[in-house]
Amino acid sequence: MSILTVKNLTKQFGGLVANSNIDMDVEKGSITAVIGPNGAGKTTFFNMVTGVYQPTSGDILLNGESIVGLKPHQVTRKGIARTFQNIRLFGAITVLENVMVGMHTHLHGGLFSTIFNLPHVRKEEKEARKEAYRLLEYVGLESLFNEEAQNLPYGAQRKLEIARALATQPKVLLLDEPAAGMNPKETSELTKLIYNMREELDLTIILIEHDMKLVMEISEHIVVLDHGEKIAEGTPDEIRNNQKVIEAYLGKGAAATAS
Amino acid sequence: MKNWLSTIQANKRLQAIMIGLYIVVTFLSLYLAQKSVIAFLLLLASLLLLYFTTFSNRIKWLVAGLVMVVLLPFAASQGEAYQSYMEVATLVGIYIAMALGLNIVVGMAGLLDLGFVAFFAIGAYTYGIFATSQANNFMPFGHYPLSGGSFWVFIFIGCLAAALFGILLGIPVLRVKGDYLAIVTLGFGEIIRIIFNNLDKPVNITNGAMGLASVQPPKLFGLDFMYPSQFYYIVLVILLVVIFAVRRLEYSKIGRAWKAVRENEIAAQSMGIHLVRTKLMAFAVGASFSGMMGVVFAAKQTFVDPTSFTLLESITILVMVILGGMGSVPGVILGAALVTILNLQVLTELTNWLNQLSLNGVISIPDALSPAKMQRFIFGAILILFALYRPQGLLPAKNPVFKKEDLTDTSGHPPMNAGVQKEGAQHVHLDS
Ligand SMILES: Nc1ncnc2c1ncn2[C@@H]1O[C@H](COP(=O)(O)OP(=O)(O)O)[C@@H](O)[C@H]1O
Ligand SMILES: [Mg+2]
Numbered sequence: 001m002s003i004l005t006v007k008n009l010t011k012q013f014g015g016l017v018a019n020s021n022i023d024m025d026v027e028k029g030s031i032t033a034v035i036g037p038n039g040a041g042k043t044t045f046f047n048m049v050t051g052v053y054q055p056t057s058g059d060i061l062l063n064g065e066s067i068v069g070l071k072p073h074q075v076t077r078k079g080i081a082r083t084f085q086n087i088r089l090f091g092a093i094t095v096l097e098n099v100m101v102g103m104h105t106h107l108h109g110g111l112f113s114t115i116f117n118l119p120h121v122r123k124e125e126k127e128a129r130k131e132a133y134r135l136l137e138y139v140g141l142e143s144l145f146n147e148e149a150q151n152l153p154y155g156a157q158r159k160l161e162i163a164r165a166l167a168t169q170p171k172v173l174l175l176d177e178p179a180a181g182m183n184p185k186e187t188s189e190l191t192k193l194i195y196n197m198r199e200e201l202d203l204t205i206i207l208i209e210h211d212m213k214l215v216m217e218i219s220e221h222i223v224v225l226d227h228g229e230k231i232a233e234g235t236p237d238e239i240r241n242n243q244k245v246i247e248a249y250l251g252k253g254a255a256a257t258a259s
Numbered sequence: 260m261k262n263w264l265s266t267i268q269a270n271k272r273l274q275a276i277m278i279g280l281y282i283v284v285t286f287l288s289l290y291l292a293q294k295s296v297i298a299f300l301l302l303l304a305s306l307l308l309l310y311f312t313t314f315s316n317r318i319k320w321l322v323a324g325l326v327m328v329v330l331l332p333f334a335a336s337q338g339e340a341y342q343s344y345m346e347v348a349t350l351v352g353i354y355i356a357m358a359l360g361l362n363i364v365v366g367m368a369g370l371l372d373l374g375f376v377a378f379f380a381i382g383a384y385t386y387g388i389f390a391t392s393q394a395n396n397f398m399p400f401g402h403y404p405l406s407g408g409s410f411w412v413f414i415f416i417g418c419l420a421a422a423l424f425g426i427l428l429g430i431p432v433l434r435v436k437g438d439y440l441a442i443v444t445l446g447f448g449e450i451i452r453i454i455f456n457n458l459d460k461p462v463n464i465t466n467g468a469m470g471l472a473s474v475q476p477p478k479l480f481g482l483d484f485m486y487p488s489q490f491y492y493i494v495l496v497i498l499l500v501v502i503f504a505v506r507r508l509e510y511s512k513i514g515r516a517w518k519a520v521r522e523n524e525i526a527a528q529s530m531g532i533h534l535v536r537t538k539l540m541a542f543a544v545g546a547s548f549s550g551m552m553g554v555v556f557a558a559k560q561t562f563v564d565p566t567s568f569t570l571l572e573s574i575t576i577l578v579m580v581i582l583g584g585m586g587s588v589p590g591v592i593l594g595a596a597l598v599t600i601l602n603l604q605v606l607t608e609l610t611n612w613l614n615q616l617s618l619n620g621v622i623s624i625p626d627a628l629s630p631a632k633m634q635r636f637i638f639g640a641i642l643i644l645f646a647l648y649r650p651q652g653l654l655p656a657k658n659p660v661f662k663k664e665d666l667t668d669t670s671g672h673p674p675m676n677a678g679v680q681k682e683g684a685q686h687v688h689l690d691s
Contacts, residue, residue, distance in 0.1 A: 050529060072528035081529070088526035090519050094658045096666070100512075101519045105531035107512045111540065114511040115504045125511070126665070133666035146660055168531055 003028040003204050004049070004172055009058035011044050011228075018044040020228045021058070026172070026221075031198055031205045033215045035239075036225035037248060042208045043085055045225070046174050050082050051075040062172070077105050081170035083161035085177045085208070091150030095141060098149050098160055099132035102167025135163045139193060155186040162193070166201070173197070175207040179214055187211060191218055216240070224248065274312045281305055282326065289334040296604055299344050302331055303351075303596070310589055327495060332488060345487040349559065351599045352494035353552045356501045358579040358595035359588065360548030363505065365577065366586035366656070367514060368541035369521025370433075371441040374448020375576055378546035380568035381424050382417035382553020384455060384465060386410065387563035390475040396463040407478030413554050414497065421550020425542040433538045448573050456565040470564025477558050490559045497555065501548050505588055508544070510659050517541050518586075571635070575602070578638045581645055584652025593653055601637070606630045 004026040011019040018041045026032050034042050047053040049060055051072040060067050067075055081102075090098050107128060109121040136142045139159040144152060149160060158178055165173060175194070179187045191214050198205050209215050215222065216236045224232040224239060226248040232239060239245055267273055282305045288298035305326055309319055335344040361375045388394050390410070394403035432443050459467030477484040477493070484490060508514045516537045519527035528534055557563045575598060583594020609630040617623045626632075645652065 052525060052529075072525070073531045073533050076529055076531040084526065088523045090522035090526065092522055092656075092658075093515070093518050094661070096661055097515055097518075097658070101515050101527070101532070102530050104512065104516060104519075109512045111508075111513065111544070114513055115507050117507055121511070128512075129661060130666055130668070145663075145666065146658075148658065164530065 001028050002026055003063060004206075005061040005064075006049070007059045007061070009045070009048060009060065010056045011041070011048055011053060012056045017228045019048065019055075019225075022225070022230050024223055024230070024233075026204060026206060028204055029198065029202070030221055031194065031207070031219045032221045032223065033219035034206060034208045034223050034225060035210070035212075035215060036231075039227075040225040041228040042225055043176055044228075046082060046176055046206075046208065049075075049174065050080060073105075076168050076170075079169075079171035080174065081165035081168045081172075082174035083158070083165055083176055083178060085180065087154075087157050087161060089149040089152075089157055089160060089164075092148060094145065095136065095147050095149055095152065095160055096129065096132050096145040099135050099163050099167045100128050102164040103128050103131065104168075106169065132163075132167065135166055136160075138166070139163045140189070154181045155183070158182065159190070159193070162197075166197070170203065172204045172206065175205065175209075177208050177210065179209055179211045187214060190214070194218055268313055271313065274314070278305065278308055278312055278322070281308060282322075282330065286330050286334050290337055294338065294340060296608060299335060299347075300600065300604070302326070302334060303348075303600075307593065328492075332491065336488070342487050345491045347600065347603050349487050349491045349494050350603060351596050352491070352498045353556060354576065354579065354599045355592050355595040356494075356498050356552045357549045357576050358583070358591045359501055359505050360545035361576050362545075362580050362586065362588070362591045363508070363517065364541050364545040365580055366584075366591070367509070367517040367521065368538060369517075370538060370541065371437075371444070372542075372545075373441050373445035373570070373573055373577065374451070375444075375545070375549065376568045376570075376572040377428075377448045377451035378421040378425060378549035379553040379556065379572070380451055380455060380565075381421045381546075382550035383557040383563045383567070384471075384553075385417045385420045385550070386413045386554040387471040387474050387557040388464065389413070390558070391471045391473060393463070393466055393471050404475045407475045407483060407558075410475070410477035410484075410554070410558055411479070414551050417550040417554035418547045419550070421553065422543040422547040425544075425546030426539050429539045429542040430535075433535060433542075445570065445573075448570060452565050452568050455568070465565075468565065470562060471557075472562050474557050474561045474563065476561065484558070487559070490555065493555055494552075497551055501551075502588070502592075504544075509588060513537075513540065574638060578641055582641055582652060584655045586656035587652060587654050590652045590654035590656065597653075598638075602634060606633065606637075 002025045004024075006022055006024040009019055009022040009024075010017070022045065034045065036042055044053065048055045049067075051067070051070050051074065055068060058068075062078055062080065065078075067078055067080075070078070090101060093101075107124055109124060113121045133142060133145060136145055139162055141152075141156055141159055141163065144156060149157070152160060158181070162173075162175070162178065178194070179190055182190060194205060194207065195218050197203050207215075207219070219236060222233065222236060222239045223230060224242070224245050231244045231248060232242045234242070267277070282302070285298055285302040285305060288295060289302050292298055306323055309322055309326075312319065314322075331348065332345065335341050357375070357379060360378070361372065364370050364372045364375070390404050390407070390413070392403050394401070394405075428444075428447050432440065432447060435443055455465045456468055458465040459469070465471070484493065516527070516532050517540075519530065519532060520534065520537050524534060527537075556567075560567075576595075579595040579598045580591050581594070582598060583592065584590025613622075613624045613629065
């Protein structure tokens with residue numbers, strides 16, 4: 001059963017066609033990778049799915065229901081969470097609070113109940129702190145909970161983005177280049193983490209990634225974009241041997257000499 | 260120096276003796292030397308010292324309460340300068356509440372508002388119009404002025420009116436970001452003032468540039484509030500409520516949402532935060548503090564006119580926030596106190612002193628250079644120096660420090676996100 005369906009999705013920036021007639025079907029519970037050279041339109045695709053950009057045309061269905069036209073916060077409430085390629089943490093607040101911001105929609109304290117510190121708010125906040133800590137444990141950042149997010153090393157920042165996205169309790173998680181800037185050890189930890197999240201958290205994961213080892217290792221389905229167009233899709237094995245994909249990555253000449 | 264400080268920090272008894280001694284000495288000096296502004300300021304500064312001690316919050320609040328409710332008014336009450344001291348203390352309280360309001364908008368939510376004094380004006384006019392005969396000009400029913408007993412209700416009405424205007428102004432204003440927001444809010448601040456200045460025709464609502472005179476004094480159990488020494492206590496109570504409210508909001512879901520919006524709007528939205536609603540709430544809450552104090556200001560001055568609500572006032576409040584530390588509640592309180600005292604006491608005293616000198620023919624300072632006229636220059640200098648050398652302000656904002664025991668305590672309730680379990684994370688089978 002597909003949880004996310006994309007039909008004819010197109011995005012133009014003036015004359016530039018960043019995404020052109022993209023079709024995609026994402027199986028519930030699967031790990032799908034979106035790959036392609038820089039500037040292929042991968043992040044633009046994520047931005048449309050999460051409501052940051054409005055598509056020029058086409059449709060995006062979550063469980064059969066269109067989410068086009070929704071604001072980013074509404075998309076999040078529907079169950080889609082994401083991380084960002086250019087890290088967007090809340091730098092000046094603590095690691096734990098970053099995760100607690102992710103719980104925003106699941107907390108109910110209003111203005112007056114907060115000012116009067118009513119029992120339900122107190123209880124809810126206490127639970128939220130513990131839950132945030134558990135999420136930090138889950139991604140392996142528990143020792144850093146009191147640090148300011150901006151002081152974290154790069155790899156930890158990427159993991160914090162994941163913990164924060166998990167805190168929104170998503171059904172679909174979009175990861176935009178989660179391994180960028182990580183060393184091989186961190187990347188292999190991340191690979192395990194992504195795999196575990198899918199297994200344990202009932203998640204569907206779509207990830208953009210340049211690290212081919214990671215992509216080939218964990219994704220069941222790969223979609224390849226080039227110049228805004230979908231040039232191929234299939235299993236890792238199919239993609240590895242796809243002529244068009246090799247050309248897109250290595251250039252026509254190189255592909256010819258290689259074969 | 261470091262050593263010395265840490266010895267004191269470790270020794271609570273020593274701290275108690277020092278702060279106690281300090282309070283007693285400054286109290287006695289003010290009590291005995293009534294004309295000594297310095298003694299008055301030093302006694303006020305005991306609150307700052309208290310902030311730096313390591314006692315529990317409860318003890319700090321108790322001692323601060325003692326100083327503010329009993330010692331300060333009593334020590335000041337023995338001479339002619341009593342009312343002028345209390346006037347300063349009252350204005351300090353009013354400005355602290357406003358600066359705390361602006362701090363929510365600028366410091367926490369990151370929205371630069373250069374027209375903040377508009378909400379103070381709205382509070383002041385709300386009471387001013389109905390507590391003078393002015394309302395007779397346009398109200399189809401009722402007799403005005405309302406009695407001073409209505410003042411207490413008007414504190415809430417002023418609060419709500421300012422919050423409402425915060426939202427009404429916010430809806431169009433919050434479409435723009437960054438520098439544009441600053442310019443648009445500046446415009447709105449001026450527009451509000453100009454409207455109050457001109458709303459004497461066709462229907463006379465605000466009495467225009469003439470202002471509203473003889474505003475009814477607040478009344479409680481037959482007692483009229485006329486003197487600064489009385490308003491001091493009204494301001495103190497409202498200020499405590501305001502501090503209490505911001506403290507609660509600061510580290511709550513709402514405060515976190517404000518900071519998230521400040522740090523990164525796109526990420527905040529993708530955490531499910533409703534951008535417009537969150538910003539409007541910051542505007543409304545910040546404005547409401549000013550609205551309440553506006554009502555008090557109108558009653559205290561017994562006169563309201565548009566000249567009290569100029570751009571310079573907005574800038575002054577902003578300087579308080581920046582000087583103290585954006586987003587920092589203790590910082591902003593300090594900043595507001597320093598700037599108000601600088602304005603009301605230090606510059607005035609300095610001017611008097613220099614005038615005295617030139618009268619005696621010691622030196623002659625041209626009128627244009629008198630310190631009282633240096634306000635703008637000094638604010639400008641503060642803004643530039645702090646932007647360059649200490650952008651986080653005098654007492655920088657602090658993040659909460661969580662205790663690990665509280666986070667790992669497993670008693671009580673089931674987790675919200677039942678799927679996340681630490682067990683199982685270890686068993687990894689990668690199909691390759
Ligand atoms: N907001 C924008 N305005 C104009 N052009 C954009 C915008 N966002 C992306 N683009 C352009 O769209 C193309 C695809 O970008 P992007 O989706 O970021 O690529 P990728 O993530 O695959 O590297 C690039 O040419 C980029 O310059
Ligand atoms: Mg990208």
